[in-house]
Amino acid sequence: MTDPWATFGADLHLDLTAGRGLRAGLTEALREAARSGRLAAGTRLPSSRTLAADLGIARNTVAEAYAELVAEGWLTARRGSGTRVAERARPRRSSAAAAPVRRPARTGPAYSLIPGSPDLGGFPRAAWLSAARRALTAAPNEAFGYASDPRGRVELRQALAGYLARARGVYADPERIVLCAGFLHGLALLAGVLRARRVREVAVEEYGLDFHRDLLVRAGLRTRPLGLDGEGARTGELTATSGAVLLTPAHQFPTGVALTPARRAAAVDWARTSGGLILEDDYDGEFRYDRQPVGALQGLDPDRVVYLGTASKSLAPGLRMGWMVVPPGLLEEVLAAKGPTEWASGAPDQLTLAEFITSGAYDRHVRGMRLRYRRRRDELVAAVGDRVAVSGIAAGLHAVLDLPGGTERSVLQAAAWQDLALHGLGRFRHPEAGALPRDAVVVGYGTPSDSAWSPTLAALAAALP
Amino acid sequence: MTDPWATFGADLHLDLTAGRGLRAGLTEALREAARSGRLAAGTRLPSSRTLAADLGIARNTVAEAYAELVAEGWLTARRGSGTRVAERARPRRSSAAAAPVRRPARTGPAYSLIPGSPDLGGFPRAAWLSAARRALTAAPNEAFGYASDPRGRVELRQALAGYLARARGVYADPERIVLCAGFLHGLALLAGVLRARRVREVAVEEYGLDFHRDLLVRAGLRTRPLGLDGEGARTGELTATSGAVLLTPAHQFPTGVALTPARRAAAVDWARTSGGLILEDDYDGEFRYDRQPVGALQGLDPDRVVYLGTASKSLAPGLRMGWMVVPPGLLEEVLAAKGPTEWASGAPDQLTLAEFITSGAYDRHVRGMRLRYRRRRDELVAAVGDRVAVSGIAAGLHAVLDLPGGTERSVLQAAAWQDLALHGLGRFRHPEAGALPRDAVVVGYGTPSDSAWSPTLAALAAALP
Numbered sequence: 001m002t003d004p005w006a007t008f009g010a011d012l013h014l015d016l017t018a019g020r021g022l023r024a025g026l027t028e029a030l031r032e033a034a035r036s037g038r039l040a041a042g043t044r045l046p047s048s049r050t051l052a053a054d055l056g057i058a059r060n061t062v063a064e065a066y067a068e069l070v071a072e073g074w075l076t077a078r079r080g081s082g083t084r085v086a087e088r089a090r091p092r093r094s095s096a097a098a099a100p101v102r103r104p105a106r107t108g109p110a111y112s113l114i115p116g117s118p119d120l121g122g123f124p125r126a127a128w129l130s131a132a133r134r135a136l137t138a139a140p141n142e143a144f145g146y147a148s149d150p151r152g153r154v155e156l157r158q159a160l161a162g163y164l165a166r167a168r169g170v171y172a173d174p175e176r177i178v179l180c181a182g183f184l185h186g187l188a189l190l191a192g193v194l195r196a197r198r199v200r201e202v203a204v205e206e207y208g209l210d211f212h213r214d215l216l217v218r219a220g221l222r223t224r225p226l227g228l229d230g231e232g233a234r235t236g237e238l239t240a241t242s243g244a245v246l247l248t249p250a251h252q253f254p255t256g257v258a259l260t261p262a263r264r265a266a267a268v269d270w271a272r273t274s275g276g277l278i279l280e281d282d283y284d285g286e287f288r289y290d291r292q293p294v295g296a297l298q299g300l301d302p303d304r305v306v307y308l309g310t311a312s313k314s315l316a317p318g319l320r321m322g323w324m325v326v327p328p329g330l331l332e333e334v335l336a337a338k339g340p341t342e343w344a345s346g347a348p349d350q351l352t353l354a355e356f357i358t359s360g361a362y363d364r365h366v367r368g369m370r371l372r373y374r375r376r377r378d379e380l381v382a383a384v385g386d387r388v389a390v391s392g393i394a395a396g397l398h399a400v401l402d403l404p405g406g407t408e409r410s411v412l413q414a415a416a417w418q419d420l421a422l423h424g425l426g427r428f429r430h431p432e433a434g435a436l437p438r439d440a441v442v443v444g445y446g447t448p449s450d451s452a453w454s455p456t457l458a459a460l461a462a463a464l465p
Numbered sequence: 466m467t468d469p470w471a472t473f474g475a476d477l478h479l480d481l482t483a484g485r486g487l488r489a490g491l492t493e494a495l496r497e498a499a500r501s502g503r504l505a506a507g508t509r510l511p512s513s514r515t516l517a518a519d520l521g522i523a524r525n526t527v528a529e530a531y532a533e534l535v536a537e538g539w540l541t542a543r544r545g546s547g548t549r550v551a552e553r554a555r556p557r558r559s560s561a562a563a564a565p566v567r568r569p570a571r572t573g574p575a576y577s578l579i580p581g582s583p584d585l586g587g588f589p590r591a592a593w594l595s596a597a598r599r600a601l602t603a604a605p606n607e608a609f610g611y612a613s614d615p616r617g618r619v620e621l622r623q624a625l626a627g628y629l630a631r632a633r634g635v636y637a638d639p640e641r642i643v644l645c646a647g648f649l650h651g652l653a654l655l656a657g658v659l660r661a662r663r664v665r666e667v668a669v670e671e672y673g674l675d676f677h678r679d680l681l682v683r684a685g686l687r688t689r690p691l692g693l694d695g696e697g698a699r700t701g702e703l704t705a706t707s708g709a710v711l712l713t714p715a716h717q718f719p720t721g722v723a724l725t726p727a728r729r730a731a732a733v734d735w736a737r738t739s740g741g742l743i744l745e746d747d748y749d750g751e752f753r754y755d756r757q758p759v760g761a762l763q764g765l766d767p768d769r770v771v772y773l774g775t776a777s778k779s780l781a782p783g784l785r786m787g788w789m790v791v792p793p794g795l796l797e798e799v800l801a802a803k804g805p806t807e808w809a810s811g812a813p814d815q816l817t818l819a820e821f822i823t824s825g826a827y828d829r830h831v832r833g834m835r836l837r838y839r840r841r842r843d844e845l846v847a848a849v850g851d852r853v854a855v856s857g858i859a860a861g862l863h864a865v866l867d868l869p870g871g872t873e874r875s876v877l878q879a880a881a882w883q884d885l886a887l888h889g890l891g892r893f894r895h896p897e898a899g900a901l902p903r904d905a906v907v908v909g910y911g912t913p914s915d916s917a918w919s920p921t922l923a924a925l926a927a928a929l930p
Contacts, residue, residue, distance in 0.1 A: 010828045011632035011751070013760050038630045038764075054757060120606040128813070129601055133594050141585040141914060144781035165503045167476035181646075181809045286476070292519060295478050299503075316609035318812035344646045346814045347783035348593070363475045449606060 010046050012054070022057055027065040034074045034085050041087045045075070048083075111456040112421040115254060115398035115444030121451075122369055123316045127361045128352065135355035136348060143351060147342035150335050152179030152323075156354040160323050163357050164309065168285055169295030171302040172325045178334055181320040181344040183283065183310045184215060187246075190279060190306060190324075191219035193333045199243030202279075205233045206433035207255050207425065212246065212281075225430035228252065232259035235267035244277040245270075249297040250285040254428050254442040256392015256400050258294050267297065271304040277330070278305040284313045284396040286366045289374040293395070303327045311353065313397060313446075314366055321345065321353055373397060376445045376453060383461050397446030400425060407465055408439040415441075418459035475511050477519070487522055492530040499539045499550050506552045510540070513548075576921040577886040580719060580863035580909030586916075587834055588781045592826045593817065600820035601813060608816060612807035615800050617644030617788075621819040625788055628822050629774065633750055634760030636767040637790045643799055646785040646809040648748065648775045649680060652711075655744060655771060655789075656684035658798045664708030667744075670698045671898035672720050672890065677711065677746075690895035693717065697724035700732035709742040710735075714762040715750040719893050719907040721857015721865050723759050732762065736769035742795070743770040749778045749861040751831045754839040758860070768792045776818065778862060778911075779831055786810065786818060838862060841910045841918060848926050862911030865890060872930055873904040880906075883924040 014029040033039040045051070048066055052059040066083050069075040077083045135155075143153065151157060157174035164170035180186035194202065202216050206225035213223045224242055227234040232252055238245055247267065249259035259267075271278050280297050288294075298307040307325040315321075326334050356362050373396075380399060381390050389402040403411055408424045415422040425440035448456045479494040498504040510516070513531055517524040531548050534540040542548045600620075608618065616622060622639035629635035645651035659667065667681050671690035678688045689707055692699040697717055703710055710732065714724035724732075736743050745762050753759075763772040772790040780786075791799050821827050838861075845864060846855050854867040868876055873889045880887040890905035913921045 010825060011831065013632050013634040013757065036636075038634065038636060040627060040630065043627065043631060056756070117610055120609045123606070123609045125601050125604075129598050132597055132813075136590050136594055139590075141588070144585045144588045144783040145582055146777075146782040162505060162508065165498075165505070166508060167478050169478040169503070171501075171503060184808060291521070292478065312611075316812075317611040318609040320808060320811045343649060343785060344809045346785045346811060347781075348597075348817075349811045349814055352813075360475060366476065 010044065010050075012046050012051060014055070023061045023065055026055070026057075026061065027068050030065060030069055031072070031074055034069070039085045041085050043085045044081075045083045045085070109416070109421040110419040111452060111459045112447050113443045113445065113456060113460060114421050114423055114447055115442050117317065117444065117447045118313050118315070118369065118397060119372065119446055119449060120316060120318075121449040122372060124361065124365050127365065128356060131356040131359060131361060132348065132352040134359070135351040139347070139351050143347045147347070150338050150340060150342055151175075151177060152342045152345060153347060153350040153354065156350045156357075157323075159354040159357040160309075163362065164296075164307070164325065167363070168282065168293070168309075169299040170307050170325055171299060172307075176326050176328060176331055178324045178326055178331075178338065179342065179345055179350065180322045180324060180338075182312060182317070182322045183281065183308055184211070185344065186308050186322050186324045187212060187215055187279070188219070189334055189337045190244075191216050191221060192337045193330065194244055194277070195220050196333065196337075197243065201242045203238055203242040203245040204430065205247065205252060206430045206435060207428045208246075208248075208253060208430070209428065213430065216246075223430065225433045227434055228255055228257070230257055232257050232263050233267075235259075235263045235270060238267065238270040238274075238276070240274045240276075242274075242276060244279055246279045246281060247297070248281045248283065250282055250294050251288075251393065251396045253281075253283065254398060254400060254425065256396070256398065258393050258395075259297070264297050264300060268301045268304060271301065276304075277327075280305050280307050282307060282309050285309070286314050287370055287373060287397065288393070288395040289370065289377060290394040298325060303329065306330065314362070314369070315353075319349060319353070321349065372450075373446055379453075379457060380443060380445050380460075383457050384464055387464055391440075398442055398444045400440050400442055401464070403439040403441065404465060405439055408441065411441060411463055411465065414463040415460070418463050420456065420459040420463060422460070422463070475509065475515075477511050477516060479520070488526045488530055491520070491522075491526065492533050495530060495534055496537070496539055499534070504550045506550050508550045509546075510548045510550070574881070574886040575884040576917060576924050577912050578908045578910065578921060578925060579886050579888055579912055580907050582782065582909065582912045583778050583780070583834070583862060584837065584911055584914060585781060585783075586914040587837060589826065589830050592830065593821060596821040596824060596826060597813065597817040599824070600816040604812070604816050608812045612812070615803050615805060615807055616640075616642060617807045617810060618812060618815040618819065621815045621822075622788075624819040624822040625774075628827065629761075629772070629790065632828075633747065633758070633774075634764040635772050635790055636764060637772075641791050641793060641796055643789045643791055643796075643803065644807065644810055644815065645787045645789060645803075647777060647782070647787045648746065648773055649676070650809065651773050651787050651789045652677060652680055652744070653684070654799055654802045655709075656681050656686060657802045658795065659709055659742070660685050661798065661802075662708070666707045668703055668707040668710040669895065670712065670717060671895045671900060672893045673711075673713075673718060673895070674893065678895065681711075688895065690898045692899055693720055693722070695722055697722050697728050698732075700724075700728045700735060703732065703735040703739070703741070705739045705741075707739075707741060709744055711744045711746060712762070713746045713748065715747055715759050716753075716858065716861045718746075718748065719863060719865060719890065721861070721863065723858050723860075724762070729762050729765060733766045733769060736766065741769075742792075745770050745772050747772060747774050750774070751779050752835055752838060752862065753858070753860040754835065754842060755859040763790060768794065771795065779827070779834070780818075784814060784818070786814065837915075838911055844918075844922060845908060845910050845925075848922050849929055852929055856905075863907055863909045865905050865907055866929070868904040868906065869930060870904055873906065876906060876928055876930065879928040880925070883928050885921065885924040885928060887925070887928070 048062040049059050052062045070077050075083055076086045157177040160177055161172040161174040164172040201222040201224055203226045204223045206228050216223055267278055282296055285293050296307055298305040310322040311319050391400045391402055412424050423442050425442055513527040514524050517527045535542050540548055541551045622642040625642055626637040626639040629637040666687040666689055668691045669688045671693050681688055732743055747761055750758055761772055763770040775787040776784050856865045856867055877889050888907050890907055
């Protein structure tokens, strides 16, 4: 039978020049594809039988064209390896599919304690793949279609609702969970909603991530710094000029304190009185080492708090998976901001994360990582604790090392000499913060791989005063 | 040893009321969690040993609290199934993790020929999972971290470069490939770039998707309809008032014609003379049934054409995976619009697609689907071809059935009576199109599952005049 597209082989596009002999036209088209670099050196061509069937011409014609180009040096033919485009010195317009994968050249320091990343070597590949197999095998066909719900797959929202209620004390109805491609995507959606509500100002903690503040500013919002002390953000100082406040209650980033019950109550009181919203960034709430984690602030008033969580610290930032639990009165606006469908997150990863959570693999993974990070934190304290004070609760993936006044810059310089990437506390300070600058470094002890951990710690110890 | 977080079990968050007896506090916290619905009916609680270790209290205290709540009816305890929250009639604040997954109730017609979707039952689950296993096993640790390149994973860009060059005739340097979460994401990025370049107008084909036009309008661009005939869009009519033109050269959507070589040359001439950009939407270029597909227009002038491709028709829309091949002079602006990192697409799906392509599974899948769709198109023509004209080339996932003048509305009504969702050609017409409205229906024969295909075709036949 002649079903040109029935054969299983590789597709090859060729523009056969009209008005020439078939063999000459094919030869020229192949030659041009190799010469111009469109077909990269090493590219394997279809067998002559397959290409002949595809083009609807005699197999012999293709075989002769191949032979001619082999003779000219454009192609190579080896038994067992088929016909391939030859390696040639020539200007390349197109990079090679067959070329070895280029990895970005390693630039920058050998060691890193930049906060914000989990130990990527801890990603549970086998358990994830096993969840993917179960999830994709069981998925209904419609899961692979255009998403019908802008909130994301219901399987994942139900798994998250159960997990967040159980482990973080969140009132989490799957109907009010909205998936996002990481925390920043969620914050961008909320910033748009706030602007549409004519909010002009968002209060933020006076130490925090500059790119969170920048995102709010780009959305047209002013940020007002809120003082911080050992009890967390001074929520009693919130005023009606702010339409929302962005908080990290479980583990302030980067100072590492937990928001006390009195300060939590003050935040909720402010929200109720002023009509403001609390945006709760629960980025590493699962990781507490000395006691049970403090529950989410959202549990105090689900109508006033937007809870934002992420898989970026607990699993991997590369998953691009975050979630919001949205108050009922805000849901419609958030969905309008997101658009009519779930267009960002792929269904396979959503379904796999749902299965990963419901099967218990997520809890197992978090507990395993807790042990690893706790051990690292203990080793950090042991290595430096007699020279500098380690502040912040025993939690998360980072700690603050307080330095003698005026030494932050020189410690960072010393770290650079040790080939160690390290962030000072100063870079996290809001430009209008009221507090005097405080000399300290923020140590992301979750960042190194297990094998890099000991030399990284040694480099840090050598850099400290 | 007492390592409270060392045990592998489920996490449970509890707020123990301070100043009460431990057992009374624990009992009240659990009762409240069940009563309020935070812990859904059916939720399995940690074993008393695990919870006691987590809370740092005696196991007996937990066991007694559990026993009390079982006695009160809040919990149930069964050997082998552990302790669970009881089913109770009560107002639920939170939906249940343990509740059966709710599927949206099927609303709307039983059969659908709405164009735009591949047969979702054809998604190659086993081959995809097998590619995922190879890809995730081989991936370097950094793949799971925050993306360092806003273009997306280099593995996928290299795989796409090779594939697009080979199968679609695209000059595709991996350095100039930018991943996006589907075509609309790519179009949104380009619309932003055009606006920033002070472009005011984009020419579009006079028949096309309204949500593509709407996206351009929301970005602040005017759309100008370009006439269409049997040779495709009348690109000779492009003027300097348009800063860009959006085309579907391989297979016009929805009229189904291919852009002729003369019209392709006219588009490129316009772009070179006016400095305009061509946006090439190659949504289903892989699917041609009567001959080799026409190569991409981009091959004619890679400096003037942005090539946009997607996995939404060839694999599944649920992957949310698309790609652009961007001219060198535009790359910086596109990346600035996308932002400093690849924040939308997850690394596992990107790596899996890369492996799926390089292993040859993508070619095999496309060829297999080609056979399925070709057979369906043949059956469609056989079923209706004696009553209405089937227009458009033998390609893609849809065909246009031309109707007698003035009958489009009554055929759509008849389809509704047959419980068949069907789109008329009229809904794709640009509001300012110059051509007289043409009565026709656009049949998406890729949409039904294999099992639904025959009854769907029968419903269509019954609806036609």
